[in-house]
Amino acid sequence: MGTPLIKGMDVERLRRAGQAAAGTLAHVGARLAPGISTADIDAWVREDTARRGGTPSQLGYKGFPAAVCTSRNHVVCHGIPRPDERLAPGDIINVDVTTCLGGFHGDTSATFLIGEVSAEARHVVDVARRCRDAGVAVVRHGARLGDIGAAIEELARQEGCSVVREFGGHGIGHQMHLPPHVSHVGRRGTGITLRSGMVITIEPMVNLGRAEIRVLPDGWTVLTEDGSLSAQFEHTVLVTREGCEILTPTPPAGEML
Template sequence: MIRLKSEEEVAKIERAAKIVAEVLDLMSEMISPGISASDLEKTANEHIEKRNAKPAFKGYNGFPYALCVSVNEEIVHGFPLKSKILKSGDLVSIDCGVLKEGYYGDAARTFCVGECSEKDYRLLKITKEALEKAIKVAVPGKQIGDIGAAIQNHVEKNGFSIIRDYVGHGVGRRLHEDPQIPNYGNAGAGDYLRSGMTLAIEPMVSAGDYRTMVLEDGWTAVTIDGSRTAHFENTLVIENDSTRVLSQL
């Protein structure tokens, strides 16, 4: 069931989402060749605690960390291990969630470590643009399928592939609420968007094959052909005649 949020609830979601944005800004400053994913995890935990909030992912269905740190062919749910040392040319996706005052915020960004290839920069650009296009169509009267179609059309016409096994979602009192928001689909299909809906839209894009598999750790999702990936996500609220992003400063 889709829960519409009151203004008070939206304000709480926004406070949580802005802490996520702060964490991602800190990650942007820290990411450089030679840094360990565990250093990013430590800083994220410290900042979330300082803001009197809790990491949403830690303990969620048994996930053991505050951050998902996914490198290159890792799509999502990568572990922030000490042994995961970033090097120049890597693409690293950071996904973070925060719980504050009983409400959740969720966002993700992909960063280039040092100098990356022209194709990698283009992968990041197209994925970020796909999220922006999805946000623009996420207004009252449109449908869930319009979001997925906007993402899929932009990604595929630019020669990349949409990951289909992981999708966006509602967010609020729970980290994952209805509705599910696939990053692909047909315009004019699915539930209608209404004022008061709070959503986490998160295109995940592969430079090659869209098919995925999960590693032996039971969490880390990778592309089946080893293709590099990008992941951008924002938490937003649908208002009377527009959409407002909550997870940006």
């Protein structure tokens, strides 16, 4: 099954879902500080998502017990919020928000710096952000899926980092996860051809050390195998004839609250 092409009013519904998710992410990000628990983040996401008229897509998805993924330091993805996990100066934390609004989903994440962080932490966060943007920059009608992975992997390698292979982006629309799988590694000119109207997420997970990962017994929490820091940034994008439209843009500072 291929990715459904989004047309007409459905594009506007996707924009609204993406803007809601981006607004919640910005709202939560502005409140992060040492001493905040990851359970606090979960509560804020629930409250803000409801305030915007949406529901958290992640809550209950395949049994996931929270409304948001909170992945701190060497946690690559799918970190489960806990009341006993508190942010400390020097931490980095990825907050992954997905909102269902009007029957469509918007999916976005960012990694935040808590207080003064090490040069290594700042580096991996910066590289992860630039890797996402490099992947987004090659999206257009007629591009190949492998072009995205190649752009991301090349930049990460140049910066001395690695890209997680086991997880990637995905199609999105009426469901949170749809085909195709969007690998963040690859070769240019390979993979399916992107078509105007496709909606996908680009969300590279970039490690400061090696790319290998392991999953905790909870079945969700993914760690770097070598204990190195990991960072991630994500946008939902609509493929267009001219390039792409970012459906989860960061709102202006005055609109975050």
